[in-house]
Amino acid sequence: MNYTAISMFFLFVGITLVITVWASRRTKTRSDFYAAGSSIGGLQNGLAIAGDFMSAATFLGVTALVYSTGMDAILFIIGGTLGWAVILLLVAERLRNLGKYTFSDVVAFRLERKPVRTMSAIGSLAVAIPYLLAQMVGAGALIQILFGLPYEVAVVMVGVLMTMYVMFGGMLATTWIQTIKAVLLLIAGTIIGLGVMSMMNYDFGALITAAVSEHPKGAAIMVPGVMFTDIITVISIALAFVFGTAGLPHVLMRFFTVPDALQARRSVAYAIGFIGYFQSLIFIIGLGAIVYVTNNPEFLTADGGLIGGSNMSAVHLSKVIGGDLFLGFVSAVAFATILAVVSGLTLSAAAAVSHDLYANVICHGDADRDTELKISRITTLVIGMMTMGLAILLEGENVAVLALIALAIAASVNFPVMFLSMYWSRFTTRGALAGGYAGLATALILVLLGPTVWVTLFGFDKPIFPYRYPTLFAMLANLGCAYWFSVTDKSHRAFAESESYDAQWIQSEIGPLEEQS
């Protein structure tokens, strides 16, 4: 039992509950619930966006990747940052200018509302739910190790808290929780990074030399190729990061919490600063873990493995740097990270159901405000209960596949459809549906037939599809179908949709005119 961790964690939960109560009093309209009343400033939104990205997967997972593979992890570190450049340069301002609460608003701007919204809501849910489950299962295991709580108790705690944040506090509470956590995580990362560098007398070369001499693979960790050996895998991973980030519904939702395109641009700029800084720390933290954790008997199990698996390398390192007190702080921050990210995901899933499916598909776009809000709260509750149940059933399963599916679908369903609707005048409803569903089906089938599911989960000898990551093929399937079914679409609807592109294009460039006057 680590009492520092527990008391710091309860302090964080206490503060977030106070924020939720405060936010619930201010959450009355749809705009409040989905977009915090579009009242968040650029700096805070930048922190919140960075917080969404700096999940447990980045902090613990990428550190673990550096810890076990060395230079190969740089591909992930750069990719994670460049995804934000895509958002800044191509998406952020246009998204803010065209949409209201979800990215489906943009896709449905000139295309036929019902089928297109249904498709992008499915895309959002297909990203949010697996990602949510991956975080929950990871959280349960992590909390079990950090706090000594049983797995089920940990999952229920995370589930109940995230449901409360979202149901009562909506986007306002979610944003504040994400902001606070981002600041805490940046502080924790900075202290660990500085701690490692100071033990090395601020000599980066010495850190690398020490890591090479401590790592069981030795000098091989400073040569790429420990993990990746074929170009298809590298391209798929790069595409998943660079374009998948711009297809994550919970991240895209954040651009509606700022008042205008100018603040949207400012928020990504801040976010890139924070994320780039954090990513560069991760490499140092990972190397530090190699030096101070790999051969430290305190952190090893009887058979020589790392206690809690390689995901715990950053946490163990924090004990080396600051003893039990700092270990407690980092554990509490890791827990807070999971809580904040699952809340954002839950909100985006709830919005896909209540705003896209209920209000726009079932009610044809004129849903009653109170009913829509009630639906989104009920959806939140259902998603919370469902993910808690599934996460308990999935205890001990390999959940890497879930995160993999989520990012692949974001890159091969949501992003291409949104991108084409913004930039290509001849994109039609038929093309959007063909492309979106083709991307979704390809991504799911290839993951099913690939090594992760076919071999690891089903126990067959050889995978039917040889690559772990389906992104390259699924993106091509989407773009190919979207292109072909758009250019061959000679219907009146297709003609009208191309006609209305100019109006959409003008609004995407300079914003809605009525707001300006």
Next chain:
Amino acid sequence: MLSQLDKEILINKDFQQLVKVRRRVSWSFLMFLLGLYSAFGFLSIYSPAVLARPVFAGGIVPFGVLMGYAILASAFIITLIYVWISNNYFVPLEKKVIDAIKAGTRT
């Protein structure tokens, strides 16, 4: 299908300028960054030795690590440049377009 207002904006010289320059700026920045990233990806498969070689003869830090940090730094610098161009060039141009259109509708 276009409203009278939209038609006016489409023929507005400042609007055309804004769209043209912004498109050129954002795509060339993006291609630059993606080019660097692709170079890293291809090197890591086809000639890992280049990335593993020390930056300075006899030094320790491998070229791949330096390149990784350099790409992170260029992403940040490009962000700063883009925001600067936006604030000093695109935003005033946008205002000009909107003012011109508003003045047009009033008369």
